[in-house]
Amino acid sequence: xxxxxxxxxxxxxxxxxxxxxxxxxxxxxxxxxxxxxxxxxxxxxxxxxxxxxxxxxxxxxxxxxxxxxxxxxxxxxxxxxxxxxxxxxxxxxxxxxxxxxxxxxxxxxxxxxxxxxxxxxxxxxxxxxxxxxxxxxxxxxxxxxxxxxxxxxxxxxxxxxxxxxxxxxxxxxxxxxxxxxxxxxxxxxxxxxxxxxxxxxxxxxxxxxxxxxxxxxxxxxxxxxxxxxxxxxxxxxxxxxxxxxxxxxxxxxxxxxxxxxxxxxxxxxxxxxxxxxxxxxxxxxxx
Amino acid sequence: xxxxxxxxxxxxxxxxxxxxxxxxxxxxxxxxxxxxxxxxxxxxxxxxxxxxxxxxxxxxxxxxxxxxxxxxxxxxxxxxxxxxxxxxxxxxxxxxxxxxxxxxxxxxxxxxxxxxxxxxxxxxxxxxxxxxxxxxxxxxxxxxxxxxxxxxxxxxxxxxxxxxxxxxxxxxxxxxxxxxxxxxxxxxxxxxxxxxxxxxxxxxxxxxxxxxxxxxxxxxxxxxxxxxxxxxxxxxxxxxxxxxxxxxxxxxxxxxxxxxxxxxxxxxxxxxxxxxxxxxxxxxxxxxxxxxxxxxxxxxxxxxxxxxxxxxxxxxxxxxxxxxxxxxxxxxxxxxxxxxxxxxxxxxxxxxxxxxxxxxxxxxxxxxxxxxxxxxxxxxxxxxxxxxxxxxxxxxxxxxxxxxxxxxxxxxxxxxxxxxxxxxxxxxxxxxxxxxxxxxxxxxxxxxxxxxxxxxxxxxxxxxxxxxxxxxxxxxxxxxxxxxxxxxxxxxxxxxxxxxxxxxxxxxxxxxxxxxxxxxxxxxxxxxxxxxxxxxxxxxxxxxxxxxxxxxxxxxxxxxxxxxxxxxxxxxxxxxxxxxxxxxxx
Ligand code: SF4
Ligand code: SF4
Numbered sequence: 001x002x003x004x005x006x007x008x009x010x011x012x013x014x015x016x017x018x019x020x021x022x023x024x025x026x027x028x029x030x031x032x033x034x035x036x037x038x039x040x041x042x043x044x045x046x047x048x049x050x051x052x053x054x055x056x057x058x059x060x061x062x063x064x065x066x067x068x069x070x071x072x073x074x075x076x077x078x079x080x081x082x083x084x085x086x087x088x089x090x091x092x093x094x095x096x097x098x099x100x101x102x103x104x105x106x107x108x109x110x111x112x113x114x115x116x117x118x119x120x121x122x123x124x125x126x127x128x129x130x131x132x133x134x135x136x137x138x139x140x141x142x143x144x145x146x147x148x149x150x151x152x153x154x155x156x157x158x159x160x161x162x163x164x165x166x167x168x169x170x171x172x173x174x175x176x177x178x179x180x181x182x183x184x185x186x187x188x189x190x191x192x193x194x195x196x197x198x199x200x201x202x203x204x205x206x207x208x209x210x211x212x213x214x215x216x217x218x219x220x221x222x223x224x225x226x227x228x229x230x231x232x233x234x235x236x237x238x239x240x241x242x243x244x245x246x247x248x249x250x251x252x253x254x255x256x257x258x259x260x261x262x263x264x265x266x267x268x269x270x271x272x273x274x275x276x277x278x279x280x281x282x283x284x285x286x287x
Numbered sequence: 288x289x290x291x292x293x294x295x296x297x298x299x300x301x302x303x304x305x306x307x308x309x310x311x312x313x314x315x316x317x318x319x320x321x322x323x324x325x326x327x328x329x330x331x332x333x334x335x336x337x338x339x340x341x342x343x344x345x346x347x348x349x350x351x352x353x354x355x356x357x358x359x360x361x362x363x364x365x366x367x368x369x370x371x372x373x374x375x376x377x378x379x380x381x382x383x384x385x386x387x388x389x390x391x392x393x394x395x396x397x398x399x400x401x402x403x404x405x406x407x408x409x410x411x412x413x414x415x416x417x418x419x420x421x422x423x424x425x426x427x428x429x430x431x432x433x434x435x436x437x438x439x440x441x442x443x444x445x446x447x448x449x450x451x452x453x454x455x456x457x458x459x460x461x462x463x464x465x466x467x468x469x470x471x472x473x474x475x476x477x478x479x480x481x482x483x484x485x486x487x488x489x490x491x492x493x494x495x496x497x498x499x500x501x502x503x504x505x506x507x508x509x510x511x512x513x514x515x516x517x518x519x520x521x522x523x524x525x526x527x528x529x530x531x532x533x534x535x536x537x538x539x540x541x542x543x544x545x546x547x548x549x550x551x552x553x554x555x556x557x558x559x560x561x562x563x564x565x566x567x568x569x570x571x572x573x574x575x576x577x578x579x580x581x582x583x584x585x586x587x588x589x590x591x592x593x594x595x596x597x598x599x600x601x602x603x604x605x606x607x608x609x610x611x612x613x614x615x616x617x618x619x620x621x622x623x624x625x626x627x628x629x630x631x632x633x634x635x636x637x638x639x640x641x642x643x644x645x646x647x648x649x650x651x652x653x654x655x656x657x658x659x660x661x662x663x664x665x666x667x668x669x670x671x672x673x674x675x676x677x678x679x680x681x682x683x684x685x686x687x688x689x690x691x692x693x694x695x696x697x698x699x700x701x702x703x704x705x706x707x708x709x710x711x712x713x714x715x716x717x718x719x720x721x722x723x724x725x726x727x728x729x730x731x732x733x734x735x736x737x738x739x740x741x742x743x744x745x746x747x748x749x750x751x752x753x754x755x756x757x758x759x760x761x762x763x764x765x766x767x768x769x770x771x772x773x774x775x776x777x778x779x780x781x782x783x784x785x786x787x788x789x790x791x792x793x794x795x796x797x798x799x800x801x802x803x804x805x806x807x808x809x810x811x812x813x814x815x816x817x818x819x820x821x822x823x824x825x826x827x828x829x830x831x832x833x834x835x836x837x838x839x840x841x842x843x844x845x846x847x848x849x850x851x852x853x854x855x856x857x858x859x860x861x862x863x864x865x866x867x868x869x870x871x872x873x
Binding site: 005055067095102103133161 | 653697
């Protein structure tokens with residue numbers, strides 16, 4: 001009969017409408033199941049795969065919970081344990097970047113010798129295609145993908161060309177965004193460090209053994225000759241050295257503290273600059 | 288380099304001397320044909336050998352090529368033809384014609400009408416003229432564009448270097464905009480003798496030989512007028528223009544006009560390293576980045592002989608079939624939109640798309656620009672809980688949703704009245720016009736590369752190629768629903784059988800140097816045959832990077848399908864081709 005197909009189709013829309021209506025009358029509609037209430041109608045929603053009813057999310061009050069692997073614009077990692085930038089300015093990320101939007105200035109010491117850190121690091125966020133190749137190929141875990149996607153500004157330049165201060169985030173921030181990957185990475189890094197330490201120890205032990213053998217040989221050789229210093233003299237010398245070493249160690253500890261303080265200051269400075277930048281950007285874009 | 292026997296083509300003695308050289312790549316034999324004999328050879332292959340489908344036609348500029356000379360012919364430009372048989376299935380025969388720059392070659396449109404758009408593209412980007420072409424105008428660029436940009440000696444406005452990585456980025460990279468160094472005033476040059484003030488756009492149509500003759504003449508003797516549909520209009524699915532001549536409401540002629548989204552993807556691709564092109568392929572058909580990734584990976588793997596581990600093969604199939612469902616749901620929704628069923632079917636159809644995109648995001652990090660595959664596998668394994676969610680979708684939610692869509696639409700009398708018999712074109716004509724994908728299956732031909740020339744592990748799955756007999760709008764809608772259901776079947780099997788193990792084979796990193804040679808790799812993308820033609824001279828960049836995009840080539844049929852129907856029908860005829868402008872314009 002003419003019209004049955006139409007009616008059948010309308011039945012589907014009716015069912016949709018009723019289902020949604022019913023779902024919305026529940027105390028917790030299906031789309032809010034398992035979501036995070038932030039108050040003031042603000043929510044972080046994790047849509048379950050078997051969700052029924054209305055699927056729409058009221059952005060910006062409601063936002064989706066992003067999966068860990070979500071990639072947007074890269075960020076640089078400040079290793080807060082070691083108090084240093086992880087980036088070594090090796091330039092690999094700039095080389096693999098498909099649209100070539102990473103620009104790195106390698107730092108150099110006062111003699112002009114290149115150092116393993118960068119003095120600046122730019123990413124043009126307007127050009128970046130969020131491919132995450134830089135992350136995949138960085139050998140030092142120094143660059144990771146940020147989840148922050150609300151980047152709108154009025155002008156491309158300079159607001160969308162991020163410099164090092166804007167790109168740098170502390171390790172904890174990364175650990176919070178990428179928990180699974182961070183755990184794996186930490187485990188791997190620890191293991192690598194352990195191995196390195198072991199190798200170094202072995203090397204040191206071997207060197208010591210060699211040195212001992214050598215000095216033993218030298219001692220044997222010189223045994224024939226007359227001793228240049230008396231045993232008492234040698235003892236006094238050893239004491240003196242030990243005292244020296246101790247003093248040095250105390251000194252060194254002091255300078256370690258100084259270095260740490262300097263690093264902390266730099267961290268604070270970075271944070272402050274980032275905030276300033278953000279404020280300036282907002283002001284420039286007329287917010 | 289083994290000599291390939293000319294007799295493979297079954298050429299008669301008179302034709303045998305048309306072949307001026309051959310060489311054998313690892314995979315397929317290639318023949319160099321004398322330019323003035325190409326039509327004879329094409330006609331022979333089509334009529335006597337059953338190669339009825341001109342899949343790929345493109346050009347390569349060999350100026351400065353570092354590899355060795357092939358087939359003992361040294362002219363600068365080379366036109367490549369890849370022919371297939373839709374009846375027999377199987378691999379291609381590749382013909383090459385080498386000519387000096389600015390030379391003329393006879394057009395293949397008289398043998399394969401589907402050469403139309405592809406020859407115009409070659410003319411536009413390389414400057415080869417095709418003798419006898421019905422409408423040899425620039426297609427992606429406008430007439431005031433100076434030069435032919437795909438030639439190796441042409442440089443773009445912000446030219447830095449021939450190949451990435453650019454040296455200015457590290458270790459002294461100081462951020463600069465190249466725009467600032469190159470003010471527009473100095474960048475605007477026109478072709479010699481071309482005057483921007485007196486220029487007028489040509490209004491020209493390809494004579495439509497395939498269109499069916501419609502008897503009903505207009506009742507009134509009216510004057511025909513030219514109407515532009517688009518380029519800025521929702522019904523053209525992007526920035527796309529249909530140049531139509533109408534009499535009353537009836538379309539007398541229609542010509543697709545494109546290039547508004549052209550960014551010379553292929554030139555960028557030749558500056559990029561092999562791997563860098565992967566995220567760029569996401570931006571072609573941006574609804575289906577997974578199958579774009581796969582098509583490119585497939586071609587490179589064929590060229591560089593890279594193995595793909597078992598689990599990765601399964602992951603690829605899973606992603607590709609999810610993508611097909613996404614695409615078909617989207618396209619069904621928008622066919623209905625174009626018919627005037629505004630938004631309700633479209634929004635119902637894309638509900639499950641959201642769920643699939645969530646899954647893509649969880650595994651790859653992005654909903655649409657997935658950049659998920661690499662040469663030799665995929666880049667990330669599944670996160671925790673992904674498999675269960677996907678299985679729930681494939682086993683329960685998707686079958687239910689597709690059935691519901693079926694109930695909502697298929698028997699709807701209005702849809703039938705509007706879709707039946709509209710946009711008809713016989714399947715033979717569609718093949719001759721190089722149309723591929725759901726359109727020819729809606730015309731009754733069960734041609735699907737997953738069966739005709741299986742790639743990946745498609746030979747392991749139990750699925751059918753649905754076909755419908757009528758080759759009209761309604762069948763083009765319905766075939767997509769049926770195909771989506773078959774995809775669900777494949778998904779169920781793939782998710783059930785997927786083994787544990789490696790996901791990425793060894794040597795496809797960013798330093799890949801693909802061995803010298805050329806390759807054409809193709810797969811059945813949701814919109815039709817998606818192919819990548821690549822040539823390498825052993826460097827870290829592809830020498831030639833060409834995309835045979837189904838959206839673009841299927842537009843060959845738009846004019847012939849629309850003539851004789853109403854303006855309102857032309858909108859949905861375009862909708863049922865299912866184009867994405869990122870892929871059309873590249
Ligand atoms: S971010 Fe990584 S790859 Fe890039 S320069 Fe720093 S250390 Fe090298
Ligand atoms: S995400 Fe990709 S495009 Fe963006 S900076 Fe990294 S490598 Fe470059």
